[in-house]
Amino acid sequence: MASSAAAPILFLDVDGVLHPLGPTGAPLLASSEALLQRADDEAAIIGDEHTAAVVHGEFIAPCTSQLRRIVAETGCRIVLSTTWRETPPQRRAVDAQLVAAGCPSSSGCTPRLSVLRGGRPAEILAYVREHAVTRWVALDDVDLRTSSAPAGPTLPDARFVLVPAETGLSQASA
Secondary structure (H helix, E strand, C coil), X not given: CCCCCCCCEEEECCECCCECECXXXXXXXXXXXXXXXXXXXHHHCCCCCCCCCCCECECCHHHHHHHHHHHHHHCCEEEECCHHHCCHHHHHHHXXXXXXXXXXXXXXXXXXXXXXXXXHHHHHHHHHHHCCCXXXXXXXXXXXXXXXXXXXXXXXXXXXXXXXXCCCCCCCCC
């Protein structure tokens, strides 16, 4: 278990935080054709040795620069709570983008729990318990202060920042 004196943790979602999302939930600044091509290309690759492709319009500089500012000012470590954490190629893609933006790569990711077990709030709280984290905050474009599961856990207001999906991480939300 980690010491409570360790660096604070920032639980990071990607879509809607490091790039804005359009009304359909797709990256607002990415072309549909590029997103479809990525899906086709990834379906053809067998194994985990590659890094997932990032489409132009994802991980945009205005958002990643705000994340870099947060990391610099707080000394926090980044733990992925995003769906991008679910495969090694996707984690490698996020880490490459974090490093390219001047941030450290992620130091871990939350466990994957079903929506029936509480979804993302439960995943974050499980990580907090398992690693004895006392200083943390979560950034997400979905309000994790409400539960998608009946009587599921929620995050406290003081530990959560709702990032507007239509803009991504801005100076105001950072």
